[in-house]
Amino acid sequence: MRLRRWRRMSVPYALALLGSAWMIVLFLIPLISQLSVSLMTGDPEQGYNLTWNFGIYAELFGPGAAVPYALFLGRALLFGGAATLITILVGYPVAYFLAFRVPRRWKTPLLSLVVMSLLVSFIIRTYMWGFILGGHGPILTWLRALHLAGPDFHILDTAGAVIGGLAYNSFPYMVLPIYAVLERIDPRTFEAAADLYASPRVGFFRTTLPLSRAGIFSGILLVFIDSVGDPVNSQLLGGKTTYMIGQAIQDSYLIQQQYNVASALSAVLMLALGVILFAYARFFGTENIEDLV
Amino acid sequence: MSDGDIARGHIDPGLFRGLTQARLSRRGMLRGAGALGGAAALSALLTACSIPGTNQSGTADERINWTEWWAGKKQLGTLNFANWPLYIDQDDNGNSESLKRFTAATGIHVNYKEVINDVQTFYAKVAPQLRAGQSTGYDLAVLTNGWQLTEMIDNGWLAQLDHSQMPNFIANAGRDTLFPAFDPGSLHTAVWQSGFTGLAYNEKLTGGPIESFADLLKPEFAGKIGMLDDNVEYGSAALLAIGVEPTKSTHADWKKAVDWLNKLQPSVTKYYDQGYTDALQNGDIWICQAYSGDVFQLNAGGHPEIKYVVPKEGQVVWHDNMIIPITADHPVDALKMIDFVYRPEIAALIADYVNYVSPVPAAQQIIRDQLGDPAVADSPLVFPTAEMLAKTHDYYVFKDYADFTAWNDIFNPISQA
Amino acid sequence: MTIEERRARIGRRPGFVLPAIYWVVIAVTLVPIVAMIAYSFNIAPNHRITFVWHGFTLAYYLHLTDLSGLWQAFLVSVVIAVLSALISLVIGLPLALALDRYRFRGRSLIWGIVFVDISAPSIVVGAASLSFFLTINLHTGFLTILLVHVAFNVAYVVVTLRSRLSGMGTVLEEAASDLGARPIPAFFTITVPLLMPGIVASFMLALTMSIDDYVITSFVAGSSTTFPLFVYGAKTGMPPQVLCFGTIIFVAGALLALANGALNRKSSF
Numbered sequence: 021m022r023l024r025r026w027r028r029m030s031v032p033y034a035l036a037l038l039g040s041a042w043m044i045v046l047f048l049i050p051l052i053s054q055l056s057v058s059l060m061t062g063d064p065e066q067g068y069n070l071t072w073n074f075g076i077y078a079e080l081f082g083p084g085a086a087v088p089y090a091l092f093l094g095r096a097l098l099f100g101g102a103a104t105l106i107t108i109l110v111g112y113p114v115a116y117f118l119a120f121r122v123p124r125r126w127k128t129p130l131l132s133l134v135v136m137s138l139l140v141s142f143i144i145r146t147y148m149w150g151f152i153l154g155g156h157g158p159i160l161t162w163l164r165a166l167h168l169a170g171p172d173f174h175i176l177d178t179a180g181a182v183i184g185g186l187a188y189n190s191f192p193y194m195v196l197p198i199y200a201v202l203e204r205i206d207p208r209t210f211e212a213a214a215d216l217y218a219s220p221r222v223g224f225f226r227t228t229l230p231l232s233r234a235g236i237f238s239g240i241l242l243v244f245i246d247s248v249g250d251p252v253n254s255q256l257l258g259g260k261t262t263y264m265i266g267q268a269i270q271d272s273y274l275i276q277q278q279y280n281v282a283s284a285l286s287a288v289l290m291l292a293l294g295v296i297l298f299a300y301a302r303f304f305g306t307e308n309i310e311d312l313v
Numbered sequence: 314m315s316d317g318d319i320a321r322g323h324i325d326p327g328l329f330r331g332l333t334q335a336r337l338s339r340r341g342m343l344r345g346a347g348a349l350g351g352a353a354a355l356s357a358l359l360t361a362c363s364i365p366g367t368n369q370s371g372t373a374d375e376r377i378n379w380t381e382w383w384a385g386k387k388q389l390g391t392l393n394f395a396n397w398p399l400y401i402d403q404d405d406n407g408n409s410e411s412l413k414r415f416t417a418a419t420g421i422h423v424n425y426k427e428v429i430n431d432v433q434t435f436y437a438k439v440a441p442q443l444r445a446g447q448s449t450g451y452d453l454a455v456l457t458n459g460w461q462l463t464e465m466i467d468n469g470w471l472a473q474l475d476h477s478q479m480p481n482f483i484a485n486a487g488r489d490t491l492f493p494a495f496d497p498g499s500l501h502t503a504v505w506q507s508g509f510t511g512l513a514y515n516e517k518l519t520g521g522p523i524e525s526f527a528d529l530l531k532p533e534f535a536g537k538i539g540m541l542d543d544n545v546e547y548g549s550a551a552l553l554a555i556g557v558e559p560t561k562s563t564h565a566d567w568k569k570a571v572d573w574l575n576k577l578q579p580s581v582t583k584y585y586d587q588g589y590t591d592a593l594q595n596g597d598i599w600i601c602q603a604y605s606g607d608v609f610q611l612n613a614g615g616h617p618e619i620k621y622v623v624p625k626e627g628q629v630v631w632h633d634n635m636i637i638p639i640t641a642d643h644p645v646d647a648l649k650m651i652d653f654v655y656r657p658e659i660a661a662l663i664a665d666y667v668n669y670v671s672p673v674p675a676a677q678q679i680i681r682d683q684l685g686d687p688a689v690a691d692s693p694l695v696f697p698t699a700e701m702l703a704k705t706h707d708y709y710v711f712k713d714y715a716d717f718t719a720w721n722d723i724f725n726p727i728s729q730a
Numbered sequence: 731m732t733i734e735e736r737r738a739r740i741g742r743r744p745g746f747v748l749p750a751i752y753w754v755v756i757a758v759t760l761v762p763i764v765a766m767i768a769y770s771f772n773i774a775p776n777h778r779i780t781f782v783w784h785g786f787t788l789a790y791y792l793h794l795t796d797l798s799g800l801w802q803a804f805l806v807s808v809v810i811a812v813l814s815a816l817i818s819l820v821i822g823l824p825l826a827l828a829l830d831r832y833r834f835r836g837r838s839l840i841w842g843i844v845f846v847d848i849s850a851p852s853i854v855v856g857a858a859s860l861s862f863f864l865t866i867n868l869h870t871g872f873l874t875i876l877l878v879h880v881a882f883n884v885a886y887v888v889v890t891l892r893s894r895l896s897g898m899g900t901v902l903e904e905a906a907s908d909l910g911a912r913p914i915p916a917f918f919t920i921t922v923p924l925l926m927p928g929i930v931a932s933f934m935l936a937l938t939m940s941i942d943d944y945v946i947t948s949f950v951a952g953s954s955t956t957f958p959l960f961v962y963g964a965k966t967g968m969p970p971q972v973l974c975f976g977t978i979i980f981v982a983g984a985l986l987a988l989a990n991g992a993l994n995r996k997s998s999f
Contacts, residue, residue, distance in 0.1 A: 032832035039825030040886050046881035047847050050862030054854075058859040060364070064440075065464075067366030087723050087729065118747040130752070132987055137759040139983035141764065141942055143961045144976045147968060148762035151769075154588070155597040157779045174597060175826070176521045177583050191759065192747055203975045241849045259583045261857070263729045264500070264766035266945075273857055273949065275433040276721060277440075279364060279864060286857040292743065293851060304999045364864045399777065405789075406775075407796040427799050428955065430963040438953045441869055450953060493839070587967065592783075614775070 039211050042282035058283035068279055089268060089285060093292060096264040099179065100248030104185035107243050108236060112188075115235075116228075118195075119202035119215065131199065135192045142189050146256050149185060150176060151253075153257075167285075177259025183252035194239040201235030202228070231305060240300070245293055265289055339559075344571060348471040359722045367444050367468050372378040383475045383645075391422050392646040395435075395454040395631070398427040400506070402666035409506065411662045415653050428708070429455065439638070443470040448640045455633050457546060458495045460717045462502070462634065463710060471501040472637040472644055479503075479648065479657035492662035493632060494560055494707045503636035503651045506606075506669035509694070510546055511628035512601030513611075515593050517618045523600055525625035526554035535580045538602035539592060542584035544724040546629075547574060549708055550602055553626045559709045567723045574727045584728040595620055605670040605694040612670070613688065621694060623704050624646045630670075630705045666688050763980060770973035778789030778967030789976075790970040797971045803960035804975060806872070807941050810956065814879035815936035819929065821880075822887035829888065829894040847885035855882065855945035862931030863950065878950050879943065884935040890935060 056075060062068035081090045114134065122130055135208060137145065153175045155158055163169035175181055205228065213223035251266035258264075273282035379487060401409050412423050429435045430560075435456070439449040443465070456462050460540045465471050478482060482503055490504040511694045516524040519534070529538055551570035562570075582598050589601045590611050608621035635654075637647045653659060660673035661680045674696065681690035689695050697705070711717040770791070773784035794802040805981035828834070829841060859878045861869055902924065906916040922929070951959055961972050 026934055029834075032828040032834040032837075035824035035828035035832075036834075036840060038821040039888065040843065043840075043847055043881060043884055046859070047850075048843055048879050048886075050858040051850070051854070053865055054858040054861040056362070057364070057865060060362075062364075062366065063718070065366050065368045065468075065714045067368075068364040070362035088726060092729075094741075099825055110751070115750045115807070117752045121748055131775055132991070133756050134759070135764060136984065136987075138938065138942075139980045140763050140976050141961060141979075143856050143944055143974065144766060145762040147961070148765045148769075151779070152762065152765050154591065154781075156591050158781075176820055188759070191902070215918050217972075243917075245849055245851045248737050249853035249881050250945070251853060255586075260581065260728060261730050266730075270948065273860060274437045276718075277437065279861060282857055286854045287716040287891055289851065290854045298851075309987050363864075365867070396966075398969070403777075406793060425798070426802075427797070434963065438951075442953060445869060447869070 032276070042087060054283045055287055058287050060280045062280070064277040064279075067306045075281070076280060077288065080237050080281065080284055081288065087268075090225070092263055092265045092268050093285075095262070096248045096266065096289075097292065097296070098268055099183050099186060099254075099264065100185045100244055100250075101263075102238055103190065103247045104134065104244040105282075106183070106187040107191050107194035108239065111239065112198055112232075112236075115195045115202055116196035117299070118199055119205075120221040134195050138192055143252065146185055146189065146252060149188070150173045150256050153181065164209055176261075179258075181257040181264055182262045182264075186247040186250060189250075189253065190243040193242040196233040198232055201232045201288070241297065248293060249289060314524045314558050317727055342423045355675055360639060363462050365444070367440065367464065377473075379473045379475065382472070383478070383598045384708055386645045388419075388421065389643045389646045390420060390646070391424070391643050392453060393424045393426070393451045394647075394650065395426050395428050395451040395645070396505075397455060400427070401425070402453065402623060402631075402662045411659050413655070414659065415650060418653065419646075419649050421649060423650070424708060426451075432457050432459055440464075443468070443638060443640060446640060448642050449638050452637065452641040452643040453650055454636055454638070457612065457631055458493065458502075458634050458708060459631075460711045462636070463495055464714075466496060466501050466635065467713075470639055472639050472641065473500050474503065474637070474651070475648060479655070481652045481656055484565055485655045485657055485660070485673045485675055486575055486674050487674045490632065495522075495710050496634075502636055503655070504672040505633045505635050505654070506664070506667060506671065507630055507631055507632045508669045509605040509623070509628045509697070509701075510541070510550070511595060511605065511621060511623050512600060513524065513619055514600040514607045515596065515618055515620050518596055518599040522620070523622055526550060527575055527626075529580065529600060534600060535621040536582055537599035538577065538580045538582065539589050539598040540581055540728075541586050541589070542728055543601045544728065545708055545719060546602060547727060548704075548720065548724040549629045550624075550708075551577075553624065553629070553706065555689070559629065561706050562709055564719055566724070567720065571727065575677075575722075578727070580610075590619070604607055606667065609692060609694040627704045631708065635671075651668055668692075668695055670695060679682075743881070752953045766973050767977045767980070770970060770977045772970070772972040775934075777969055779970050779973065791973045794971055794974055799955065800957075800960055800969065800971055800975070803857050804952055804957045807957035810876055810879055811874070811940040813938045814876055814883050814940045816932050817876075817880045818883035818936050819886045819933055822884045822930070822932070823891060825884070826888045826891035826895060830892050831900070844874055844885045844888050847882060847887065850918040852945035856946040859946065860949040870950050872952075872954045873952060874950040874952065875947055875956065878946060879940045882946065883939055883941075886935055886939060890932040891925070894925060898924055 057068070059070060059072050059074060061067040061073045061076075062070045063114055067312065079085065081093075082085075086286060117130055118127060155174055155176070158171060158174065160173070163173070163255075209227055209231070210223065213227040214220070217223040217226055249266045249269075252265060252269045254262045255265045266289075269282050269289070271283045272285065274280045318427045319599060325677060326499035367713075402411050403409050409425065412425055415469075416422060419458075427478055439454075442449045456465075467468050486499075486504070490507060491499050493499070493502075496502045498581050512523060512526070512529075516522070528534070542551070548567065548570060549559045551573045552562050553722070554565060555566070555569055555573050557566045557570070564705070583592070585592065585601065589598070589603065590607050592598045593601055593603075594611075604619055608619060611619045629709075635647075635651050637644050637651075641647055654663065655673055657675035657679055661684060663681050664671035664673075665684050665686050677690050680686050693701050711721070712721065769779050771786050773787045773790070774780060774790070775784060829844075830838060830885070855878075857882075859874070860870065863874055868874065874898065902914055902920050906920050911919075915997065940959065943956075944962055947956050947959060948962075955963070957975070961968070963973065
């Protein structure tokens, strides 16, 4: 009898074992062991040894840093934030349109169009943007022919191009969670809102928007985090003043093989994102969202 | 359940529904923090406290008797060859005449792979395997001289070439490609092709010739300058610009060179990884640091307005070198290939296609007479003149990692702003 | 009035702003794809794509596998995607079941790890994995790519399946158990078929995530090259075959989605 109960109790653990073990060993432990790598000193010739060199963080981000990593991090947060804002501003109306304005039988096809671009590798798509927006490309050629742009005007190599690329690449990841939440809203809520509030606009800000904040939050999670760390867009679309923390991590790991530096940069990025998202959740995660938005 | 089938093959709305359901409670967070501590302890147990370096005690050259080493190796009939894209003669179907002739002459089948796009990435790939004494999967690879190649030589990761099996190399290699500064004695490397880094400009836009690095600082070119996104390239150019021979430069010279680059900085539009030839043609930039072979191909492709110039202060030469990893599975086959491309008729085939500087001067005559391509044969960008070579300098050779790091620390802030 | 009718009524306000935004956005998302498809048919002198239109050709489709590096990279990507999707399904389905059907110690902790796994930035995951492999002295290559791809795919699979499971309820399983069915056969005859759409969806999601990943793979690839790595590494210009591959995958995916849509319309549940 006891054996049987024990067996019953162990069922969830048995089921969860492999999956959680895999994530713990190959995701969680690496995430933490990277902290120990960041505290090592050495070079690729002599190897790296753990010396608890906490000073590296001050060295990389302090005022006297040889390479302005703090600038690269700040720039990444700024670009990522701008891109996230754009995806919300553009993605919300799209999700709203799909959830409320589209007849049922057209929802699936129209929603498929939103994710259709994901069928093509994002590297190819980003590369093609560079190809299209480049000095030789059709857009600038037309703009110049119509005298809408001077010979000096260019789109690539600018902060705008990088932010646009980041927003473009993560756009579907903002639309889908917002849509998923809007779909769940009970339409009777709107009737109640229509009875309570004078204008549809007030009704929207008092009911729909607050109800969709979970969707916006998971959209932000998906979009902001990967935009800030992205090394691709600034490489393919950016210029000499768009170097971001993601590129710095990649370069110091793969090119200069400064494992300690790369790990420290990566740990700081993780920490910065964690703090920002935690603050966001604390700030907007209260029930009084109506008063904040 | 209409959203259930949104591109079911694609992104499932269930994922997003799941994500939006998650709520983080304070208790959950505290528990999470406790668990993190536990995982930290576990990972500390699991992971070692050091990462091994690349240095080995004693170089391979001291440890190994190379005559015996080569005597113990046999030709096996296969060659895995790693090269850069578009760096060997090819017809429209991608077949190479020179590789075909190699197989016909030696019976060795070549797996030719265009896998090298830049030295750093390739080095990062093979270094861990070489350090562990494992095969990289390649018997022959083409690497540009620089810190990575120097590291490979210093770490004893390259087989020493057996000159006694390389009659064509000994007889035909150009005197200026033999015994380079980074490999005195040509014991570990044999040049595949070389190239110059100088300046290119669009004559239609500049309205006259550009002659020197000093011209770049002229106010009328502000915002019209491009440089290469490689700290060795712009660093070496700056050293030449301030009148310092790169191979003999000191850390103090590097700092002065950076001052020069900082003066140039406001004029520079972009540091180019690729695409500077397009930018020169369409007027994004007027003048750019450039590789000789790129400009040659541009001229041949109907753009005579783009000119290559050896700056008054000098240009640098780089060599792409064939190397045999010490862990190669088929070293003899690789050695055969090295010697084979030093046959003048093969060197001619390759140079006529890739248009970089050929290591075999005798190929010039063959390209002119037998291949009927005087444009290539008579171009100083493929067969440089003595006058050109007199103004040509080598890269600085890094002494060790600290030296390399010092260079990076000094020059990186220029392009990583 | 049904829920759907009510919902539609909200939407019946006149206005063209929202549809206009929608269609402009869709047009913009498709711009690079149209360019990719068009330029895959352009003659590319020197085997690198150019802006200038040199004429129509099918040559690169006919010589798709000529670029040996690209073809091998594509195969590596496909093998890793399929394997990692399968493995994450096999270990993720039981985990999703455990999380949805049982209350046990550590449940919220595992759920937290899943959540962090999905939301951690790729660049950090890549860097952390590489530092881990370096410290345990495991050489990076095919195996490490697979290990890491499973590690991030499991989380996606678990979230997707769990959301399906919680929507499904346990009524049928309880009925089966009341009728005397043993739990394991009941699982395979009742739960799995019911869950099949979710299983297919999470498999495809994992496949997509794996095949499109560049950032994480760039750290742990060692001497292996995947399709995105090859494309990104083409610094001396893009070979036209890359566009052909992109076009073929796109068209195949779009056709699959269409077929799937048609099927589901018939048997919509």
